[in-house]
Amino acid sequence: MAKKSDYFGLGYIVSVILAIIPITSMICGAVTRILEGKIVAGILRIVLGWNIIWIVDLILMIISKHILRLINI
Helix, strand or coil, rough: CCCCCCCCCHHHHHHHHHHHCCCHHHHHHHHHHCCCCCCHHHHHHHHHHHHHHHHHHHHHHHHHHCCCCCCCC
C-alpha cells in the first residue's frame, strides 16, 4: 500500500498533484492545519498561501511528504 502523505492522509502522488495546483494547495494546507487544531496557522495559510508558502509546500511535499509548519498556534 502507498505511504500516506500530509493532505488528509491521501497517497503521496495525489498529495503532490494537489500541491502543484496553487488554489488546491492553499485550501488543502489551510484545512489540514485547521483539522490539526491550529486555527491561526490555517488562517495565515489562506491569507499567505498563494505566494512563497505554496512554493515551499510543493518542494517539501516532494522531498519529505509533509507541508510547511511555520507556526504552531
